[in-house]
Amino acid sequence: MNIWIEQQRALIDFTLASLARRKARNLGLLAVYTLLVFVLASVALFSHALRHEATRVLADAPEIVLQRLVAGRHDLIPPGYLEKIGNIRGVQKMEGRLWGYYYDPVIKANYTFMVPSAGGVERGTIVIGAALERVRGLALETGISFRAYSGKLYSFVVADILPHDSELVSADLVLMHEDDFRTFFEFPAGHYTDIALAVANPQEVRNIAAKLAAALPDSRPILREEMLRTYASIFAWREGIVLAILSGAILAFAILAWDKAAGLSAEEKREIGILKAIGWETGDVIRMKIWEGVLISLTAFLVGYVAAYLHVFRGGGVLFEPVLKGWAVLYPRFQLAPEIDGLAVATLFFFTVVPYTAAVLVPIWRAATTDPDAVMR
Amino acid sequence: MIFQPAIIALLLASGLGLAMLLAAAPFAVQVIRHWDIQSGAERQLQLERRTYLFSTLLTFVLALQGMALLLFVFNADRMAVLFVGAMCAVGTLSVNPYGFPALLLQMAVFFLAAIWLVINHVDTRAPDYPLVRIKYGLLLALLPVLAASFLVQLQYFLGLKANVITSCCGSLFSESSQALSGDLAALPPALAMLGFYGVLGAAVAVAGYHAWTHRGGFKNHAGPPQVLLGPLGGQGRTAAFSGGGYLVALTSGGALVAALTGILSFVSLYIYEHPHHHCPFCILKPEYDYQGYWLYIPLFVATAAGLAVGALQFFRRVPSLATVVPATTARLAGIAAAGYLMFTAIATLMMLRSNLILFG
Numbered sequence: 001m002n003i004w005i006e007q008q009r010a011l012i013d014f015t016l017a018s019l020a021r022r023k024a025r026n027l028g029l030l031a032v033y034t035l036l037v038f039v040l041a042s043v044a045l046f047s048h049a050l051r052h053e054a055t056r057v058l059a060d061a062p063e064i065v066l067q068r069l070v071a072g073r074h075d076l077i078p079p080g081y082l083e084k085i086g087n088i089r090g091v092q093k094m095e096g097r098l099w100g101y102y103y104d105p106v107i108k109a110n111y112t113f114m115v116p117s118a119g120g121v122e123r124g125t126i127v128i129g130a131a132l133e134r135v136r137g138l139a140l141e142t143g144i145s146f147r148a149y150s151g152k153l154y155s156f157v158v159a160d161i162l163p164h165d166s167e168l169v170s171a172d173l174v175l176m177h178e179d180d181f182r183t184f185f186e187f188p189a190g191h192y193t194d195i196a197l198a199v200a201n202p203q204e205v206r207n208i209a210a211k212l213a214a215a216l217p218d219s220r221p222i223l224r225e226e227m228l229r230t231y232a233s234i235f236a237w238r239e240g241i242v243l244a245i246l247s248g249a250i251l252a253f254a255i256l257a258w259d260k261a262a263g264l265s266a267e268e269k270r271e272i273g274i275l276k277a278i279g280w281e282t283g284d285v286i287r288m289k290i291w292e293g294v295l296i297s298l299t300a301f302l303v304g305y306v307a308a309y310l311h312v313f314r315g316g317g318v319l320f321e322p323v324l325k326g327w328a329v330l331y332p333r334f335q336l337a338p339e340i341d342g343l344a345v346a347t348l349f350f351f352t353v354v355p356y357t358a359a360v361l362v363p364i365w366r367a368a369t370t371d372p373d374a375v376m377r
Numbered sequence: 378m379i380f381q382p383a384i385i386a387l388l389l390a391s392g393l394g395l396a397m398l399l400a401a402a403p404f405a406v407q408v409i410r411h412w413d414i415q416s417g418a419e420r421q422l423q424l425e426r427r428t429y430l431f432s433t434l435l436t437f438v439l440a441l442q443g444m445a446l447l448l449f450v451f452n453a454d455r456m457a458v459l460f461v462g463a464m465c466a467v468g469t470l471s472v473n474p475y476g477f478p479a480l481l482l483q484m485a486v487f488f489l490a491a492i493w494l495v496i497n498h499v500d501t502r503a504p505d506y507p508l509v510r511i512k513y514g515l516l517l518a519l520l521p522v523l524a525a526s527f528l529v530q531l532q533y534f535l536g537l538k539a540n541v542i543t544s545c546c547g548s549l550f551s552e553s554s555q556a557l558s559g560d561l562a563a564l565p566p567a568l569a570m571l572g573f574y575g576v577l578g579a580a581v582a583v584a585g586y587h588a589w590t591h592r593g594g595f596k597n598h599a600g601p602p603q604v605l606l607g608p609l610g611g612q613g614r615t616a617a618f619s620g621g622g623y624l625v626a627l628t629s630g631g632a633l634v635a636a637l638t639g640i641l642s643f644v645s646l647y648i649y650e651h652p653h654h655h656c657p658f659c660i661l662k663p664e665y666d667y668q669g670y671w672l673y674i675p676l677f678v679a680t681a682a683g684l685a686v687g688a689l690q691f692f693r694r695v696p697s698l699a700t701v702v703p704a705t706t707a708r709l710a711g712i713a714a715a716g717y718l719m720f721t722a723i724a725t726l727m728m729l730r731s732n733l734i735l736f737g
Contacts (some may be wrong), residue, residue: 354393
């Protein structure tokens with residue numbers, strides 16, 4: 001075993017020296033390799049962080065949201081529905097929620113008006129999200145007027161601004177008192193936008209949803225797990241599409257690697273010839289060349305991955321933001337939490353190191369089987 | 378669903394493997410028909426040169442299959458969130474009828490690839506390449522398995538529909554399930570535990586004995602280490618129990634079955650700290666700190682090594698392999714013994730640390 005390790009060490013030593021002798025050539029390949037890892041790793045890290053963020057945000061969402069439908073469209077929950085549902089075993093809490101959209105012609109964007117279930121907002125005041133604060137230039141204790149859909153003008157005082165770390169969900173949020181909400185939208189008394197249900201046991205969620213659908217045939221239960229599933233598949237799909245588009249780049253890289261490995265210089269051929277003349281076997285030359293590939297791959301993978309990490313979590317992923325994030329007037333500004341995913345690293349390895357290795361194997365063999373007398377003559 | 382990155386990676390790996398094996402097939406036929414180590418003809422030289430290429434190529438392809446197995450399982454577990462009713466890899470794999478066959482084929486490819494790689498290793502260590510024909514014959518036999526694995530995987534991934542309501546591990550591995558999985562789960566824990574420790578203990582003992590008696594490339598009949606015997610050491614090298622290698626393979630196969638049965642019937646219970654949850658896949662989940670990988674990786678490596686010991690026994694009478702085969706089998710048996718020991722120790726540790734009380 002020790003001899004084997006010594007042998008490999010000597011081979012690595014020799015390979016490094018041989019790589020250093022042809023700096024320009026190898027650095028070119030290394031740069032392209034690193035760039036490829038960087039691009040693919042950025043995509044993977046970015047979409048994983050987004051997925052993670054979505055999961056984190058939805059962790060506090062109610063397990064079931066019940067909407068009423070009229071002709072297949074979302075409608076208000078009329079009085080008496082909460083009573084009709086009655087007591088379903090397994091439901092910890094059930095409450096009507098009040099929220100709606102308001103279109104602001106000033107910045108041409110939609111706000112979400114909402115009444116917090118816990119209360120805490122005084123009449124005549126509002127609590128706003130950070131993106132809204134930015135876009136409308138609002139500050140604490142300043143007033144703002146909204147023209148309601150009825151044509152009347154209502155003024156509110158900004159009592160508080162929601163913290164920045166919740167911006168992903170609260171960018172366009174306006175929290176207000178229930179009475180203000182009802183007068184502003186002329187919301188019929190006793191009606192609610194939808195019903196939120198908290199369920200303790202995750203395995204009961206489907207049963208409860210089935211019971212709800214049976215008790216109220218005109219309603220639609222939306223499960224939290226369904227939302228999570230949708231987010232997960234949307235982000236994975238987007239990532240997959242970007243990868244599929246980039247597969248051209250992977251192929252181009254494989255061709256470049258093949259070409260670089262195949263185009264041995266006369267000097268390199270002579271070197272291999274001399275090695276074989278002094279007693280190296282074909283297997284040794286192959287081993288040396290494989291070490292060369294391993295060293296280049298490892299360096300490119302590490303450097304590329306670290307660069308991608310910095311790009312996504314320090315630089316905000318500027319290169320891929322538009323594709324993976326989407327776009328809106330009131331777009332939340334958020335810092336992605338650094339998250340490394342083992343599966344993504346393994347996948348990345350399959351996308352970069354495997355094509356590279358596959359591409360250089362034949363040229364390596366060709367180089368290793370050259371006859372010493374043919375090249376030294 | 379095909380646009381999941383990990384799925385693309387898996388298809389890339391198995392497609393690449395199949396393509397390389399297909400490229401090697403005509404060469405394999407040539408070797409089988411024309412190989413003649415005594416000849417100095419142009420064709421023989423060509424063939425000899427090419428064996429370097431193909432043996433490197435296949436080492437790469439087959440090593441890749443091992444990694445692909447890991448990625449396949451990891452990905453199946455991860456994708457469970459995408460399917461209604463799925464809680465772990467079981468749900469993902471039962472979305473369509475190709476899921477479990479794809480996993481089993483990938484496992485078969487892993488074991489066969491490991492055995493082929495060991496035979497290849499032994500062959501290249503002998504100066505006259507005595508196994509070259511057998512090696513390439515086996516390669517042709519491996520080709521349909523790899524092709525089947527690729528096609529089933531493709532069918533499986535193409536057939537992943539998000540609207541299918543799949544089943545959860547709770548139903549497949551419950552004691553009342555009619556399938557084999559249910560019978561294994563319903564095994565009385567005391568009996569299963571006896572079988573588990575008995576068979577694994579036997580596997581460790583047989584593999585350990587084989588490793589000890591064959592170390593250094595000779596069949597040393599059990600006795601004091603050679604150093605103590607000094608010049609007399611040579612007399613100890615009598616034909617040891619020659620069926621030992623096959624026994625290692627047999628006990629390794631048995632140990633795999635016993636280990637999986639044990640995981641199903643009681644190890645999982647201790648990990649989940651739940652008297653009725655028997656799933657062998659949930660232990661791979663992050664909620665349980667990926668503990669399953671600690672069990673499965675040593676188990677699979679040990680089984681592959683143990684099976685390879687058995688495969689090498691067929692060649693122990695080849696003159697040029699007289700020392701290579703025992704040396705290699707000794708090392709492999711050592712790996713197998715260490716792997717099973719590690720598996721048993723880890724499983725025992727998990728049970729000791731658990732708060733579940735199954736007995737008393």
